[in-house]
Amino acid sequence: MFLPFFGRKPRLTEAQRGRLQALEGSDSAELAAELLRGPTALLQLTLPEARQVVSYMLPMRIPEGNTFIRQGDRQSTDFMVLVLEGEVTVDTIVVSRTQPMVVNVLGKGSLIGEMGLLDGEPRAASCTASSPLTCAILTRRALEELLIDDPQTTAKLMLAVSIRIAQRMRDTSDKLKRYAQLTQTMQHEINRLLPS
Amino acid sequence: MFLPFFGRKPRLTEAQRGRLQALEGSDSAELAAELLRGPTALLQLTLPEARQVVSYMLPMRIPEGNTFIRQGDRQSTDFMVLVLEGEVTVDTIVVSRTQPMVVNVLGKGSLIGEMGLLDGEPRAASCTASSPLTCAILTRRALEELLIDDPQTTAKLMLAVSIRIAQRMRDTSDKLKRYAQLTQTMQHEINRLLPS
Numbered sequence: 001m002f003l004p005f006f007g008r009k010p011r012l013t014e015a016q017r018g019r020l021q022a023l024e025g026s027d028s029a030e031l032a033a034e035l036l037r038g039p040t041a042l043l044q045l046t047l048p049e050a051r052q053v054v055s056y057m058l059p060m061r062i063p064e065g066n067t068f069i070r071q072g073d074r075q076s077t078d079f080m081v082l083v084l085e086g087e088v089t090v091d092t093i094v095v096s097r098t099q100p101m102v103v104n105v106l107g108k109g110s111l112i113g114e115m116g117l118l119d120g121e122p123r124a125a126s127c128t129a130s131s132p133l134t135c136a137i138l139t140r141r142a143l144e145e146l147l148i149d150d151p152q153t154t155a156k157l158m159l160a161v162s163i164r165i166a167q168r169m170r171d172t173s174d175k176l177k178r179y180a181q182l183t184q185t186m187q188h189e190i191n192r193l194l195p196s
Numbered sequence: 197m198f199l200p201f202f203g204r205k206p207r208l209t210e211a212q213r214g215r216l217q218a219l220e221g222s223d224s225a226e227l228a229a230e231l232l233r234g235p236t237a238l239l240q241l242t243l244p245e246a247r248q249v250v251s252y253m254l255p256m257r258i259p260e261g262n263t264f265i266r267q268g269d270r271q272s273t274d275f276m277v278l279v280l281e282g283e284v285t286v287d288t289i290v291v292s293r294t295q296p297m298v299v300n301v302l303g304k305g306s307l308i309g310e311m312g313l314l315d316g317e318p319r320a321a322s323c324t325a326s327s328p329l330t331c332a333i334l335t336r337r338a339l340e341e342l343l344i345d346d347p348q349t350t351a352k353l354m355l356a357v358s359i360r361i362a363q364r365m366r367d368t369s370d371k372l373k374r375y376a377q378l379t380q381t382m383q384h385e386i387n388r389l390l391p392s
Binding site: 114124125147154161177183 | 343
């Protein structure tokens with residue numbers, strides 16, 4: 001059952017009503033809507049808006065071991081993945097190494113590949129299902145449709161997505177500060193050990 | 197002179213027409229609109245849409261030496277700044293240091309403080325005008341008004357903002373990879389130098 005839409009919702013088209021009806025009774029669609037809303041309080045997606053977004057997403061299962069995003073890929077940059085169940089290993093190959101370095105393990109509620117969806121740049125890391133995955137995919141095409149059909153929900157979705165990127169950006173900046181500090185300490189150590 | 201609005205533009209309210217009229221003949225408003233559009237091609241803001249955003253922004257001059265964003269500030273997190281003219285020094289205080297470390301110098305076209313605007317988290321770095329600045333400010337309040345008045349433009353603005361954050365995120369990730377590599381090399385050097 002869907003709650004009625006409040007406020008300034010544009011009238012739904014036949015196609016949109018169809019999309020939403022297709023979700024009815026789907027537990028994973030409901031889970032996707034809840035996960036999409038995320039933890040932020042500013043201008044948050046309402047649950048009906050989140051359901052609206054989900055109606056533009058494709059449900060997908062990815063088997064364990066499948067690498068569904070590859071570092072450096074310039075072709076498949078037009079989708080993002082919302083993880084509903086399962087775990088994803090994110091790894092990256094640093095120039096000096098031959099073995100990839102695991103940089104993150106992501107679970108339920110994580111958004112993956114949203115930077116590529118937005119800017120179309122080559123993928124920055126590889127993502128592999130480390131357990132069987134259930135997820136929902138939003139393609140750039142679907143995002144463009146959503147933008148035309150329901151701009152207010154798209155605005156709030158974009159806001160939610162940028163908040164997630166911003167939070168990752170804050171984490172990465174913190175790591176960078178710690179590395180800057182660490183290399184400074186190591187440099188002192190090297191200077192101390194060097195024969196004078 | 198403003199170009200007519202094309203496509204699915206909602207009808208402008210009296211207040212919106214007033215906002216746009218107030219910009220007419222302003223070179224800095226025109227510059228702000230052009231800078232806001234940025235370099236990205238995907239779902240880009242049109243020039244009329246960018247002008248629409250600018251009509252919700254406040255023009256501001258900041259004197260040289262003024263620190264208008266302070267690292268750790270939890271109160272003034274509800275605005276972002278588009279630099280129209282001048283230069284901004286971004287610095288951050290790392291735990292081990294007493295002197296701030298300059299992390300970036302930003303000029304014309306840079307967007308500053310957009311992460312705070314979006315997530316309301318404490319400011320991650322300090323920003324100081326290193327020359328007299330002309331800029332345009334968007335407050336969260338104005339963003340909320342824009343979202344109600346023109347959701348499609350807001351959606352495209354949010355997209356443009358998230359693309360900028362994503363690009364900074366890519367740069368920061370690259371730096372992090374280089375640091376990871378550097379500390380590894382330094383660790384080898386320390387091991388080599390340590391008396392066995």
